[in-house]
Amino acid sequence: MIVTKEKPLEEILGFLSPYKKILVVGCDGCTTPPRGLREAKTYATLIEMSRKPKNKNFECKATTVSKQCDNYDCATTLTPQIENVDAILSFACGVGVQTLVDVFPEIPIYPGQDTIFLGSQDRDNAAMYEKCISCGDCILGETGGICPRTRCPKGLLNGPCAGHMNEKCEVDREKDCAWVLIYKRMKDAGQLDKFREFRKPRNYQISTAPQQIVRSSSE
Amino acid sequence: MREERDSSPLRGETVRGEQMAEHLTEQIETEIGVKINDSYCGRCTICSSICPYEAISSDEKTGEVNIDIEKCQVCGICFSACPVSAIETIYYNVDSLINYVKKAMRKTDFTKLVLTCQGTSPLQRETMDKLKKHGVSDFISLRLPCVGRAPTEFLLKALALGINKIVAIPCEEDYCRFEKGSMIGTRRFLLTQALLNQLGFSSDTLTVIRSLNKAIINVYRCIGCGDCAYICPYNAIELAAPGVAQINPDKCSGCGLCVAVCPALAIELEGFEHESISQSISNYSSLIPEKKSKSKTPVILVFCCQWSEFPALDKNQSFSNENVMLLELPCSARVDSLHILEALHSGFDGVLVVACEKSECKLEKGNEKAEERISSLKKLLAQVNLENRLEICFTSPRYMGELDKNIKSFMERISSLPEKPHIGAFEK
Amino acid sequence: MSFVSSLQKSLATSKFTITGELTPPKSASIEDVLDGAKLIKDDVVATNVTDNPTSRVVMSTLATCHLIEKQTGLETIYQITCRDRNRLALQSDILAANALGIKNILVLTGDYITMGDHPEAKPVFDLDSVQLLWAIKRMQEEGLDLAGKKLKTPPKLYVGAAVNPGLDPIEPEIIRLEKKVAMDTKFAQSQCLYDPTVLEKFMDQISHLDVKILVGITPLLSAGMAKWMVKNCPGVIIPDEMIKRLKGAEDKVQEGIKMMVEVVSEIASMGVAGIHVMVPERADLVAETVKAIKASGVV
Numbered sequence: 001m002i003v004t005k006e007k008p009l010e011e012i013l014g015f016l017s018p019y020k021k022i023l024v025v026g027c028d029g030c031t032t033p034p035r036g037l038r039e040a041k042t043y044a045t046l047i048e049m050s051r052k053p054k055n056k057n058f059e060c061k062a063t064t065v066s067k068q069c070d071n072y073d074c075a076t077t078l079t080p081q082i083e084n085v086d087a088i089l090s091f092a093c094g095v096g097v098q099t100l101v102d103v104f105p106e107i108p109i110y111p112g113q114d115t116i117f118l119g120s121q122d123r124d125n126a127a128m129y130e131k132c133i134s135c136g137d138c139i140l141g142e143t144g145g146i147c148p149r150t151r152c153p154k155g156l157l158n159g160p161c162a163g164h165m166n167e168k169c170e171v172d173r174e175k176d177c178a179w180v181l182i183y184k185r186m187k188d189a190g191q192l193d194k195f196r197e198f199r200k201p202r203n204y205q206i207s208t209a210p211q212q213i214v215r216s217s218s219e
Numbered sequence: 220m221r222e223e224r225d226s227s228p229l230r231g232e233t234v235r236g237e238q239m240a241e242h243l244t245e246q247i248e249t250e251i252g253v254k255i256n257d258s259y260c261g262r263c264t265i266c267s268s269i270c271p272y273e274a275i276s277s278d279e280k281t282g283e284v285n286i287d288i289e290k291c292q293v294c295g296i297c298f299s300a301c302p303v304s305a306i307e308t309i310y311y312n313v314d315s316l317i318n319y320v321k322k323a324m325r326k327t328d329f330t331k332l333v334l335t336c337q338g339t340s341p342l343q344r345e346t347m348d349k350l351k352k353h354g355v356s357d358f359i360s361l362r363l364p365c366v367g368r369a370p371t372e373f374l375l376k377a378l379a380l381g382i383n384k385i386v387a388i389p390c391e392e393d394y395c396r397f398e399k400g401s402m403i404g405t406r407r408f409l410l411t412q413a414l415l416n417q418l419g420f421s422s423d424t425l426t427v428i429r430s431l432n433k434a435i436i437n438v439y440r441c442i443g444c445g446d447c448a449y450i451c452p453y454n455a456i457e458l459a460a461p462g463v464a465q466i467n468p469d470k471c472s473g474c475g476l477c478v479a480v481c482p483a484l485a486i487e488l489e490g491f492e493h494e495s496i497s498q499s500i501s502n503y504s505s506l507i508p509e510k511k512s513k514s515k516t517p518v519i520l521v522f523c524c525q526w527s528e529f530p531a532l533d534k535n536q537s538f539s540n541e542n543v544m545l546l547e548l549p550c551s552a553r554v555d556s557l558h559i560l561e562a563l564h565s566g567f568d569g570v571l572v573v574a575c576e577k578s579e580c581k582l583e584k585g586n587e588k589a590e591e592r593i594s595s596l597k598k599l600l601a602q603v604n605l606e607n608r609l610e611i612c613f614t615s616p617r618y619m620g621e622l623d624k625n626i627k628s629f630m631e632r633i634s635s636l637p638e639k640p641h642i643g644a645f646e647k
Numbered sequence: 648m649s650f651v652s653s654l655q656k657s658l659a660t661s662k663f664t665i666t667g668e669l670t671p672p673k674s675a676s677i678e679d680v681l682d683g684a685k686l687i688k689d690d691v692v693a694t695n696v697t698d699n700p701t702s703r704v705v706m707s708t709l710a711t712c713h714l715i716e717k718q719t720g721l722e723t724i725y726q727i728t729c730r731d732r733n734r735l736a737l738q739s740d741i742l743a744a745n746a747l748g749i750k751n752i753l754v755l756t757g758d759y760i761t762m763g764d765h766p767e768a769k770p771v772f773d774l775d776s777v778q779l780l781w782a783i784k785r786m787q788e789e790g791l792d793l794a795g796k797k798l799k800t801p802p803k804l805y806v807g808a809a810v811n812p813g814l815d816p817i818e819p820e821i822i823r824l825e826k827k828v829a830m831d832t833k834f835a836q837s838q839c840l841y842d843p844t845v846l847e848k849f850m851d852q853i854s855h856l857d858v859k860i861l862v863g864i865t866p867l868l869s870a871g872m873a874k875w876m877v878k879n880c881p882g883v884i885i886p887d888e889m890i891k892r893l894k895g896a897e898d899k900v901q902e903g904i905k906m907m908v909e910v911v912s913e914i915a916s917m918g919v920a921g922i923h924v925m926v927p928e929r930a931d932l933v934a935e936t937v938k939a940i941k942a943s944g945v946v
Binding site (some may be wrong): 184192196 | 729730734756757758759761762770772773774775776777778781793809810811814815816818819820822823825826829830838881882
């Protein structure tokens with residue numbers, strides 16, 4: 001899932017200050033924690049509480065879309081609700097916000113959140129952990145299923161560096177040293193020879209942004 | 220103020236029944252919820268063996284039987300079980316119950332009585348259908364904390380008054396909030412019916428219909444996030460298919476935690492629906508400008524867990540002379556952040572959430588979940604300088620008047636706050 | 648046999664080699680480090696010059712090395728980390744180092760950005776230390792840069808790396824040293840050592856590798872410093888006895904130096920090629936420690 005963090009209300013109210021009819025759009029897709037209808041209504045109410053006393057004609061409504069990253073979904077769900085709306089506050093990740101910009105180019109679209117990382121949810125610890133940086137060159141098969149590009153802050157491919165202590169990372173002693181994890185896992189799996197291999201430098205050309213893929217019609 | 224059932228989550232209101240705005244509490248000198256009168260006590264110790272909370276014990280030396288009020292949950296099971304009526308309770312004792320029935324009969328001419336417990340009201344559509352099948356459509360509705368509280372003496376006296384049918388609607392036995400109350404109440408009913416058969420009464424004079432409010436998921440709204448499945452303390456929910464959560468009705472206890480948590484607002488609990496609560500808040504808020512023009516007293520909304528306080532919940536819900544609107548919840552776990560925001564937005568000066576005391580939640584630590592939710596919501600409200608207008612307090616019915624005290628002190632604190640920000644709440 | 652540098656010559660021919668360490672100044676003037684260089688010049692064969700150590704901005708190592716060599720005649724070891732430069736800049740600097748007459752190079756991964764005084768900067772780490780050693784090997788042996796393009800004149804440098812014998816688990820560190828040696832690393836300087844048993848075990852574990860080990864030596868200046876190092880420096884193992892001695896000593900600095908002399912005497916026969924003496928910002932203590940070690944006749 002894409003993990004996001006709400007922006008402070010002050011910042012949101014800051015960029016919404018010129019507008020009078022706002023639509024807050026949630027997203028039922030993969031954002032974690034979920035930012036669907038409940039989230040949109042919560043913020044719509046907070047925004048009205050801040051603005052309405054000053055201008056009686058101010059209106060802030062809430063709605064949601066299955067996936068804000070799908071332009072068809074956005075168009076069909078939101079077009080009936082868009083009349084007279086002069087700004088949209090989106091609770092999708094950065095992808096959803098920009099998709100709305102493509103679908104409604106005449107309406108200013110603002111992000112209600114910061115998009116932080118791609119990660120997994122650990123229910124027991126009530127935490128989300130970053131797991132993948134979309135490098136386009138997956139080496140999980142060579143590193144025991146643990147990604148050193150993501151989980152080693154230095155992105156080492158021939159790690160660990162000499163900074164690990166009690167199997168924790170030099171950069172954040174609360175976090176595991178990814179390379180020690182990789183070593184232990186590969187050793188247990190009898191893959192030390194693979195661990196010993198020299199790994200060449202990363203090819204950054206693969207991940208030059210912005211990337212795109214065009215799907216063939218036969219898919 | 221009588222409201223249509225479908226729009227009201229308020230206690231005891233039914234389309235056919237009539238809940239009187241009547242105090243069902245006695246003014247007794249003591250402030251304690253329940254007490255043993257030693258001069259009547261026969262030392263039979265039925266009460267101590269029946270108490271689900273082991274709150275009753277006999278003094279080793281004197282043999283005197285005493286209730287440890289700190290352990291007592293004021294369920295009233297001991298009160299109804301005592302063969303010599305030696306246990307006194309300030310809530311719902313036999314005299315006040317009988318007076319209530321008398322008045323209702325005078326007012327309505329109905330001769331059927333429906334006893335619900337707090338957990339089974341408001342009455343669900345399903346239950347109303349069952350009542351109809353039993354030939355009960357016009358009835359006097361009487362709500363007790365637990366059906367196990369109604370002593371045989373009351374049942375017989377009610378019949379003596381002219382009631383010809385009494386239907387008890389206790390919670391399903393495994394879900395009785397007082398552990399044994401439902402079972403005891405049901406047995407008492409059946410035993411008393413057996414007695415009545417001998418006396419020539421019809422065999423359906425006393426009937427029991429079990430009920431329990433279950434949460435229901437709207438599959439068209441469900442986004443399959445799995446939050447409800449993870450959070451349900453009864454493990455009653457699972458993701459049955461991708462994107463669809465499913466509730467196992469055999470395990471659901473109707474606490475409403477999933478309802479308050481669902482990010483897609485896809486789960487509802489009958490009687491406590493999102494829309495119906497919003498509507499009640501909106502209706503009341505339309506009265507606020509008038510109230511404020513009359514006095515400086517703050518207008519507040521109290522979300523009250525129905526197990527945390529008994530007598531206040533008998534009073535007419537509008538509390539109109541006190542500027543307090545009381546909304547009941549099946550458990551404080553159901554308190555919904557959206558409703559709190561709506562209330563503050565629509566003119567209420569403050570919102571107070573009342574939950575059971577720390578270790579006494581009847582529904583698996585729902586009060587702890589409520590506390591966490593209030594704490595998160597306060598952080599959000601702090602961004603609009605409104606965090607002091609929301610509080611949570613913890614009470615129990617064991618001492619009379621706790622709710623009143625909490626409401627009063629909350630209102631005092633609200634009064635001393637600066638006028639609710641009108642101009643750009645976020646501006647510093 | 649021809650040697651690239653005095654360091655290489657010493658490691659090949661003498662029994663015991665001593666290197667020192669200097670930090671470039673946070674200054675636009677080289678004067679601020681020359682005194683330190685002059686202090687240690689006669690005691691060490693060569694000196695490391697650190698590269699934005701602990702991610703603090705100081706004058707660039709390349710310029711510092713060159714100016715120290717030119718103005719004092721002290722041979723330097725160019726420390727190069729992967730933190731601040733991508734593969735283009737790294738290769739570029741290596742070619743420049745050679746052109747400026749610098750002969751020794753020590754390749755390191757580098758401390759992470761957040762440890763230093765510019766925590767918001769972008770960390771580079773385009774290559775890791777093993778990959779950088781590989782790049783240097785290609786340049787020296789094949790005369791090619793990393794893209795496979797021919798260099799008009801390949802560099803000729805004496806290459807070293809770092810190693811930390813006190814890490815736990817130790818196996819990945821040994822595997823990494825194996826990789827470095829496979830990339831033609833000739834010498835390795837270790838994290839500072841206080842417990843000879845740790846080194847003994849380590850030397851045994853790397854007996855299959857052909858690499859010169861210079862053991863890191865840093866005198867403890869107080870019990871507080873010792874405790875701080877144990878808490879914050881990975882692989883630093885300090886026997887309690889040493890901390891006690893420091894607490895009880897009147898002149899802690901002298902006691903610290905004395906203890907290092909004792910350590911050196913114990914490790915001298917373990918097959919090490921020498922020691923690397925480092926005391927951050929205190930070239931005077933580097934000099935004093937080396938003098939004390941030499942005076943003791945241990946080496």
